[in-house]
Amino acid sequence: MIPFKLTEELLSEIEQLIDDRQDDALHTMMEEVHYADIAEIINELNEDQATYLIKLLDSGKTSDVLTELDEDVREAILGNLSSKEIAGELEELDTDDAADIIAELPREIVQEVISEITDREHARDIVDLLRYDENSAGGLMAKELVKVNENWTVLTCVREMRHQAENVTRVHSIYVVDDEGILKGRLSLKDLLTASTKAPIREVYIPKVDFVNVNEKPEEVAKIMSKYDLEAIPVVDEIGRLVGRITIDDIVDVIREEADKDYQLAAGISQDVEADDSIWELTRARLPWLFLGLVGGVGAAAIMGGFESLISQHAILFFFTPLIAAMAGNVGVQSSAIIVQGLANDDLKGSITQRLVKEMMLAALNGLILAAVLLLFTWFWKGNLPTALAISISLIAVIVVAGIVGTFIPLFLHRRGIDPAIATGPFITTSNDIFGILIYFWIAKLLLGIG
Amino acid sequence: MIPFKLTEELLSEIEQLIDDRQDDALHTMMEEVHYADIAEIINELNEDQATYLIKLLDSGKTSDVLTELDEDVREAILGNLSSKEIAGELEELDTDDAADIIAELPREIVQEVISEITDREHARDIVDLLRYDENSAGGLMAKELVKVNENWTVLTCVREMRHQAENVTRVHSIYVVDDEGILKGRLSLKDLLTASTKAPIREVYIPKVDFVNVNEKPEEVAKIMSKYDLEAIPVVDEIGRLVGRITIDDIVDVIREEADKDYQLAAGISQDVEADDSIWELTRARLPWLFLGLVGGVGAAAIMGGFESLISQHAILFFFTPLIAAMAGNVGVQSSAIIVQGLANDDLKGSITQRLVKEMMLAALNGLILAAVLLLFTWFWKGNLPTALAISISLIAVIVVAGIVGTFIPLFLHRRGIDPAIATGPFITTSNDIFGILIYFWIAKLLLGIG
Numbered sequence: 001m002i003p004f005k006l007t008e009e010l011l012s013e014i015e016q017l018i019d020d021r022q023d024d025a026l027h028t029m030m031e032e033v034h035y036a037d038i039a040e041i042i043n044e045l046n047e048d049q050a051t052y053l054i055k056l057l058d059s060g061k062t063s064d065v066l067t068e069l070d071e072d073v074r075e076a077i078l079g080n081l082s083s084k085e086i087a088g089e090l091e092e093l094d095t096d097d098a099a100d101i102i103a104e105l106p107r108e109i110v111q112e113v114i115s116e117i118t119d120r121e122h123a124r125d126i127v128d129l130l131r132y133d134e135n136s137a138g139g140l141m142a143k144e145l146v147k148v149n150e151n152w153t154v155l156t157c158v159r160e161m162r163h164q165a166e167n168v169t170r171v172h173s174i175y176v177v178d179d180e181g182i183l184k185g186r187l188s189l190k191d192l193l194t195a196s197t198k199a200p201i202r203e204v205y206i207p208k209v210d211f212v213n214v215n216e217k218p219e220e221v222a223k224i225m226s227k228y229d230l231e232a233i234p235v236v237d238e239i240g241r242l243v244g245r246i247t248i249d250d251i252v253d254v255i256r257e258e259a260d261k262d263y264q265l266a267a268g269i270s271q272d273v274e275a276d277d278s279i280w281e282l283t284r285a286r287l288p289w290l291f292l293g294l295v296g297g298v299g300a301a302a303i304m305g306g307f308e309s310l311i312s313q314h315a316i317l318f319f320f321t322p323l324i325a326a327m328a329g330n331v332g333v334q335s336s337a338i339i340v341q342g343l344a345n346d347d348l349k350g351s352i353t354q355r356l357v358k359e360m361m362l363a364a365l366n367g368l369i370l371a372a373v374l375l376l377f378t379w380f381w382k383g384n385l386p387t388a389l390a391i392s393i394s395l396i397a398v399i400v401v402a403g404i405v406g407t408f409i410p411l412f413l414h415r416r417g418i419d420p421a422i423a424t425g426p427f428i429t430t431s432n433d434i435f436g437i438l439i440y441f442w443i444a445k446l447l448l449g450i451g
Numbered sequence: 452m453i454p455f456k457l458t459e460e461l462l463s464e465i466e467q468l469i470d471d472r473q474d475d476a477l478h479t480m481m482e483e484v485h486y487a488d489i490a491e492i493i494n495e496l497n498e499d500q501a502t503y504l505i506k507l508l509d510s511g512k513t514s515d516v517l518t519e520l521d522e523d524v525r526e527a528i529l530g531n532l533s534s535k536e537i538a539g540e541l542e543e544l545d546t547d548d549a550a551d552i553i554a555e556l557p558r559e560i561v562q563e564v565i566s567e568i569t570d571r572e573h574a575r576d577i578v579d580l581l582r583y584d585e586n587s588a589g590g591l592m593a594k595e596l597v598k599v600n601e602n603w604t605v606l607t608c609v610r611e612m613r614h615q616a617e618n619v620t621r622v623h624s625i626y627v628v629d630d631e632g633i634l635k636g637r638l639s640l641k642d643l644l645t646a647s648t649k650a651p652i653r654e655v656y657i658p659k660v661d662f663v664n665v666n667e668k669p670e671e672v673a674k675i676m677s678k679y680d681l682e683a684i685p686v687v688d689e690i691g692r693l694v695g696r697i698t699i700d701d702i703v704d705v706i707r708e709e710a711d712k713d714y715q716l717a718a719g720i721s722q723d724v725e726a727d728d729s730i731w732e733l734t735r736a737r738l739p740w741l742f743l744g745l746v747g748g749v750g751a752a753a754i755m756g757g758f759e760s761l762i763s764q765h766a767i768l769f770f771f772t773p774l775i776a777a778m779a780g781n782v783g784v785q786s787s788a789i790i791v792q793g794l795a796n797d798d799l800k801g802s803i804t805q806r807l808v809k810e811m812m813l814a815a816l817n818g819l820i821l822a823a824v825l826l827l828f829t830w831f832w833k834g835n836l837p838t839a840l841a842i843s844i845s846l847i848a849v850i851v852v853a854g855i856v857g858t859f860i861p862l863f864l865h866r867r868g869i870d871p872a873i874a875t876g877p878f879i880t881t882s883n884d885i886f887g888i889l890i891y892f893w894i895a896k897l898l899l900g901i902g
Contacts (some may be wrong), residue, residue, distance in 0.1 A: 036678045044800070226707070227487050229700045231682060248699050249680045255703065256677070259710030260792060266717050267788030267875060268781050275793035276800060279813045286785050287817055293781045294821055297774020298828055304770040305832075311766050318762075318769045319755040322776040322884055323748020329777070330719055330744045330877055334737050337718030341711060342726035349495070349727060362730045366738055370745050377749055381756075424718060426781055433773055 004037040011044055018049045023056055035061055039068035042077075051080040063092035066101060075104060083109055087116030095122065096142035096250070099129035129244075137221050138214040140254070141235045141244030147175045148201055150184055155197040157187075172232035175242055176205040183234055183242040185209050211236050214243055218254045223346065225251050261421070262344070266337065268293075268426040289426040296430030300325065300437045307441045316382055317444055320391055321437055327370070327395065328402040328436030329429035335359055335406030336424045343414050344421075352411050356404055363403030367396035390447040397443055398436040405432055455488040462495055469500045474507055486512055490519035493528075502531040514543035517552060526555060534560055538567030546573065547593035547701070550580035580695075588672050589665040591705070592686045592695030598626045599652055601635055606648040608638075623683035626693055627656040634685055634693040636660050662687050665694055669705045674797065676702050712872070713795070717788065719744075719877040740877040747881030751776065751888045758892045767833055768895055771842055772888055778821070778846065779853040779887030780880035786810055786857030787875045794865050795872075803862050807855055814854030818847035841898040848894055849887040856883055 017026050030038060030053075038057075042050045042065065054062050054077055066074055066089055078086055078101075086105070090098040090113070102110055117123040125143035132138025146164045148157045161174065174187040185207040195204045211234045212221050225233055225248060235244045261272065268289035273282055300321070310317060339355075342348040348355075371392035378388035406428055410420035468477050481489060481504075489508075493501045493516065505513050505528055517525055517540055529537055529552075537556070541549040541564070553561055568574040576594035583589025597615045599608045612625065625638040636658040646655045662685045663672050676684055676699060686695040712723065719740035724733055751772070761768060790806075793799040799806070822843035829839035857879055861871035 034679060036680075226700070226703045228485060229487075231699065248682065248703070249677070252677045252699070252703060252706065255706055255710070259706070259714070260796075263710070263714055263717060263792060264788060266714060267784045269785055269788060273789070274796075274798060275789045275806075276798065279809065279816060282789075282813055283816055286782075286813075287820065289785070290778065290781055290817055290821055291824075293777045294774065294824060297771065297777050298825070300773040301767075301770040302832075304773075305767075308766060311762060311769075315759060315762050316752075316756075318766075318772075319752040320748065321769075322751040322755075322772050322888060323745065325773040325776060326744045326748050326780070326880065326884055327741065329780075330741055330880070331737075333718050333876075334720055334740070337715060337720060338724070338726045338733070341714060345711075345725075347725060347727065355726075358730065362733055362737075365730060365734055366741060369738065370741055373742075373745060374749070381753075425784075429777065429781070433777055437773060 004034065004040075006037070006040050006044070011041065014041060015045065015049060018045070018052055026053065026056060030057060030061075035064035036068050038065045043070050043073050047076045047080070051077050055081070055085070059088050059092050063089040063097075067093065067097045071104070074101070078105065083112040084116045086113045087118075090126065091117055091119060091122065094142045094144050095125040095129055096140065096244075098122075098126045102126060102130060103134070132214065135218060136214065137212050137216040137218065137235050137246060138244070140218055140221065140250050141214070141246045143244050145175060145234070145242075145245040146173075147177050147242060148187065150176050150178050150200070150202045150205065152201050153197065154192060154195050154199050154201065154204065157192065157201055158197075172245070172247065173209075173234075175209070175234050175245075176201055177242050181241040183209065183211055183236050183240060209234065212246070213238070218251075219258060219344075221246060222251045222254045222258070226255070258344075262340065265421045266333070266340075266424040292426050292430050296433045299434045303434065303438050303441065307445070310441075310445065314387060314444075314448065316378070316384075316387055317391065317441065320378075321440070323374075324395065324398055324436050324440045325433040328398050328432035331363060331366070331399050331402040332406035332428040332432040333424055335363070335403045336410045336420075336428050339407055339410040340420050340424055343410065352408075355411065356407055359403045359407040360400055363400045364396065366403075367399035370399065371395045386448060390444045393447060394440045394443040398439050401435060401439055402432045405435065455485065455491075457488070457491050457495070462492065465492060466496065466500060469496070469503055477504065477507060481508060481512075486515035487519050489516045494521050494524050498527045498531070502528050506532075506536070510539050510543050514540040514548075518544065518548045522555065525552070529556065534563040535567045537564045538569075541577065542568055542570060542573065545593045545595050546576040546580055547591065547695075549573075549577045553577060553581060554585070583665065586669060587665065588663050588667040588669065588686050588697060589695070591669055591672065591701050592665070592697045594695050596626060596685070596693075596696040597624075598628050598693055599638065601627050601629050601651070601653045601656065603652050604648065605643060605646050605650050605652065605655065608643065608652055609648075623696070623698065624660075624685075626660070626685050626696075627652055628693050632692040634660065634662055634687050634691060637685075660685065663697070664689070670709060670795075672697055673702045673705045673709070677706070709795075713791065716872045717784070717791075717875040743877050743881050747884045750885040754885065754889050754892065758896070761892070761896065765838060765895075765899065767829070767835075767838055768842065768892065771829075772891070774825075775846065775849055775887050775891045776884040779849050779883035782814060782817070782850050782853040783857035783879040783883040784875055786814070786854045787861045787871075787879050790858055790861040791871045791875055794861065803859075806862065807858055810854045810858040811851055814851045815847065817854075818850035821850070822846045837899060841895045844898060845891045845894040849890050852886060852890055853883045856886065 014029070017029070038061070042053060045053065050073060054065070069077070090101065093101070102113065105113060114123050114127060129138070129141070129143065146161055148160060152160070174189070174192070175183060176185045176187055178184055185205045186209045187201065187205045191204050210224070210228060210230060212224060214235050214237050221233065224230070231248045233246050234242055235246060237243050264272070269285050270288055273285045304318065304321065339348070374395055375388050375392040378391055379385055382388070409428060410423040413423055414420045465480070468480070489512070493504060496504065501524060505516070517528070520528070541552065544552070553564065556564060565574055565578060568577070580589070580592070580594065597612055599611060603611070625640070625643070627635045627638055629635055636656045637660045638652065638656045642655050661675070661679060661681060663675060665686050665688050672684065675681070682699045684697050685693055686697060688694050715723070720736050721739055724736045755769065755772065790799070825846055826839050826843040829842055830836055833839065860879060861874040864871045864874055
């Protein structure tokens with residue numbers, strides 16, 4: 001496959017064709033292009049050009065394009081379409097994608113758009129999905145699935161399945177339900193084909209099936225599906241009725257978004273932003289964490305102000321404060337990152353105390369090695385062994401405390417039901433800066449026998 | 452689904468059963484447990500217990516368990532199995548998983564194990580796979596797929612497919628090849644069922660099919676499959692022959708591993724470690740970055756030593772060095788994280804210059820706001836407006852430079868073909884610490900008219 005590459009030339013060629021209203025040329029050009037690539041093109045066009053192209057192309061294709069667009073671009077384009085046109089697009093989409101788009105529409109036109117959908121069953125399914133929290137299995141699932149009643153015969157089943165499969169892009173599994181719609185099991189295509197046509201489904205289905213509750217968190221669904229290598233999972237309501245199914249492609253998106261979010265939090269970016277967002281959006285996502293850093297720095301300055309009397313005799317202590325702050329911050333971030341990842345992947349075993357003891361030993365080991373190096377450097381630099389010793393011993397203490405803080409905070413947040421990912425990055429760095437400098441001066445003062 | 456939860460009680464119950472050689476009870480107990488969960492159990496057992504359980508259970512199940520185990524546990528268990536027993540396990544696995552396990556075996560037994568595999572076609576496929584670089588599409592793919600010749604009739608095709616499908620756990624697509632084995636297209640099950648049995652495949656297949664080259668990087672395959680929502684993709688060699696296929700569950704693992712690696716790099720952890728690894732492994736992964744931080748801190752101390760003459764008149768300048776270092780580090784990490792993510796997701800548009808200008812404006816805006824706050828604080832604290840102004844103006848300069856460095860370094864590394872993810876975290880923090888403090892003292896000195 002030659003991967004599609006949106007070059008400047010291609011883009012300006014398309015813009016020219018749109019501005020010249022070369023409909024035939026556009027049609028021919030776009031015919032071979034995948035909807036995900038068309039979305040990439042449209043994200044770069046201006047609103048008028050984008051709307052023109054969407055209206056020009058067939059809704060079988062543009063509906064998929066719409067689902068792939070950046071949110072602001074999609075909003076702009078839908079604002080230029082009539083309710084009937086929007087309904088036409090939704091008609092082509094699976095219910096989960098359609099519901100996602102409707103959830104973004106302005107309240108006042110939602111009802112009108114839904115009333116314009118000609119396939120009433122499709123409309124009902126979409127409306128059902130709108131009820132679920134976006135951040136739950138219900139918010140992820142689609143209504144498109146193939147289900148059969150345990151009381152049917154194989155023959156009825158095959159006939160019904162053929163009908164249902166028309167609406168389902170990819171049949172992953174055939175689910176078996178009872179008269180109440182409660183999920184009982186699944187059916188393998190192989191068993192279905194080899195069983196007698198008169199046999200009741202009850203006798204051929206597999207009663208073991210993985211499923212998730214409609215209120216399950218998307219991250220949990222992702223964990224289950226990737227742990228058990230599932231490509232689709234049925235979703236049941238509180239009394240076990242089959243209400244939808246989630247496919248692996250939606251889960252891939254969940255995993256990517258989670259990873260992006262954790263990464264940004266660790267880097268001190270508080271909202272989901274991209275490099276191409278406006279300066280204003282980027283500032284809003286970044287400034288809060290920088291403020292936190294500022295507060296930490298001011299706190300550190302205030303602490304150092306309190307030790308000002310040392311400055312004439314032991315100026316060198318002040319030269320190492322950035323080093324102390326950096327080491328405290330780095331160790332804290334390392335410790336917390338490992339804990340955050342362990343919690344996310346569910347592979348943390350043992351008690352908090354064990355964890356803290358291990359981290360303390362680890363930090364002490366790292367601290368000893370680093371302190372030895374620093375000792376040699378400061379000793380040679382200033383030729384003053386007591387000061388060099390005081391600085392190095394303080395460094396060990398600072399590193400051990402930083403490791404403990406970095407381990408404890410995410411575990412504590414997790415216990416309290418707060419996403420521990422916010423603990424890595426600036427939060428840990430800032431508190432460790434202040435703590436570190438306080439401990440450093442306090443121990444150094446003690447060791448040097450001042451005050 | 453009630454998620455499986457490995458409790459302390461359950462674990463010690465299983466250990467007791469193994470130690471008492473209660474084979475029947477173990478069989479009954481494990482029958483209902485998913486292989487991924489059995490792997491979780493075995494990861495916690497000691498080597499003897501683990502080997503006993505693997506030997507006890509049926510290889511249809513234990514082969515899958517083996518693929519899910521931690522690498523060190525798997526290595527220990529396989530060391531206790533005979534070549535024949537290992538071959539028996541491999542026989543049950545898909546070729547990609549079997550090849551991954553063989554690649555971990557000691558060189559001297561590989562040939563023996565392969566010779567013990569009774570299904571010679573399976574053995575040949577595994578040997579073929581061993582040739583590919585682990586870090587390529589070839590290293591990810593499996594040989595199990597359903598392919599038909601374009602010259603066959605629909606009838607031959609259905610007969611052949613039934614045979615091939617026996618070896619394929621999940622049929623995602625039916626691939627069409629010519630007499631040379633070159634990938635021509637795919638076949639939909641629907642078309643196959645509705646076409647006349649005598650029609651040649653040539654007339655019913657879909658000539659458009661996504662594929663990847665066998666040398667493609669796993670991250671690229673992941674991007675393509677998730678962009679185009681594919682559940683499986685065929686892999687072709689240099690002349691277009693169909694040699695394997697990659698399924699989405701392998702890609703989910705690739706995405707998770709990539710995300711974990713980037714997260715750890717950003718947090719200053721250089722190897723793939725988990726919270727439960729030994730203190731020694733954790734130290735090896737963390738110490739190099741801490742050393743880097745130490746070097747940065749020593750550099751900063753040396754710079755401050757060079758400005759020692761300022762200390763009697765302007766001690767306050769020294770109090771703010773941790774703040775300056777922290778802000779330079781935080782801004783640098785924020786800028787680089789956004790670039791790294793943009794590069795990973797392929798959504799960076801425009802030139803490096805545009806990017807740098809934007810980051811400069813963003814940093815200047817953030818810097819202005821933060822400097823204004825800092826100005827008020829220092830002015831009130833010490834009542835000395837010139838010093839407060841000097842500190843604040845330096846802060847703006849430091850933030851702007853940090854933003855530019857944070858943007859430039861990952862873009863530069865990417866251009867040079869180096870993974871930009873190593874740029875976030877300690878690397879950026881350390882260089883920005885040194886830069887920041889140098890700029891800070893230099894500008895402050897200039898503004899305060901000293902020296």
